[in-house]
């Protein structure tokens with residue numbers, strides 16, 4: 001009897017150990033699943049996600065301590081930055097697509113997935129709260145990166161300038177940034193470039209030749225997207241229809257909208273618990289590939305030759321400032337320019353940054369194997385997230401020789417022609433060739449056949 005009750009106690013002890021082990025295992029598995037599948041929101045408001053969200057990607061705050069200081073022989077003379085505006089509400093076109101999804105036959109999602117702000121026409125295209133926050137954070141880090149340089153420059157209000165396109169989202173991004181860098185309002189108000197004269201930030205608006213080429217690029221992209229859909233469409237449709245209870249009529253275009261909605265939910269509301277639960281890192285990367293078929297042809301390196309020249313007026317303006325800075329360093333002007341996804345994509349195309357950012361640089365096709373696509377240099381989540389930016393730092397050495405360094409999204413990058421991230425300015429000048437001093441209007445003119 002005594003022996004039996006001891007073994008009973010023993011059994012109970014074992015049961016408790018097994019139960020504790022089971023609970024611990026479930027907890028560990030939950031934490032693993034949670035950390036690998038659920039995007040997180042950091043206390044600073046920067047949205048971290050393991051999804052690739054194309055042009056709706058939130059800006060991922062870098063670890064600025066990884067930027068190498070310049071050697072003591074190099075003196076910073078000027079900085080020039082080009083930004084895409086911060087996170088914005090969907091444009092009218094995106095809102096129309098989102099409405100279509102909300103009205104899909106049989107759609108069964110919890111009420112909090114339907115977000116009235118994403119289809120509120122009064123907000124279309126406007127800078128959103130997180131867009132303001134992104135710009136504030138970037139401006140604060142810019143102050144930390146150049147503390148004495150910017151403080152010295154701001155003593156002469158003419159030597160720091162802010163320029164934006166005419167769109168509210170770019171203008172407000174510029175004003176937010178300026179408010180942090182120059183809280184006492186020493187500098188001039190942001191210069192807003194009227195759309196019909198803007199050849200440097202919203203350059204596509206006034207370029208007939210690009211408009212014409214865009215038709216061809218869009219047609220070619222459409223053919224490749226059809227190939228993509230024929231390969232991946234059925235699996236994607238089955239997956240999404242099942243998850244959403246949609247009975248019929250779900251197309252890959254709808255799934256592309258679901259993906260865009262996930263991007264907005266993360267970038268605008270730090271909300272990973274709705275549409276984003278439909279995607280995992282691989283599915284989001286696949287949807288980005290589908291988007292990039294088009295972006296890489298319409299704005300990027302796999303479209304018309306004019307894509308490689310669209311940022312020439314911008315580089316002409318940048319080099320006008322660089323050359324006057326080299327002639328008269330104490331009066332160098334540092335400029336912060338605020339534009340669009342197109343601005344940065346055209347800059348990237350002119351500089352062939354895809355060759356810096358990846359090892360796979362064949363044109364993106366609908367049949368591209370995922371294993372290759374993973375290594376491609378043209379990825380919109382990397383080159384064109386909200387608030388994306390490219391900086392050019394100009395230095396002089398002890399012999400007055402000019403050097404430059406490029407920063408993409410606050411991380412130093414090195415052109416293949418350079419042996420170090422601090423590189424002779426001649427390399428950049430040679431790379432740009434006749435893009436410096438180009439006649440943008442004549443490049444954009446359609447000559448009669």
Ligand SMILES: O=C(O)[C@@H](COP(=O)(O)O)OP(=O)(O)O
Pocket residue numbers: 055056084085088091094339340341342
């Ligand atoms: O050209 C535009 O309307 C958007 C790109 O829109 P998407 O094609 O990415 O939706 O550029 P933005 O002003 O947001 O930088």
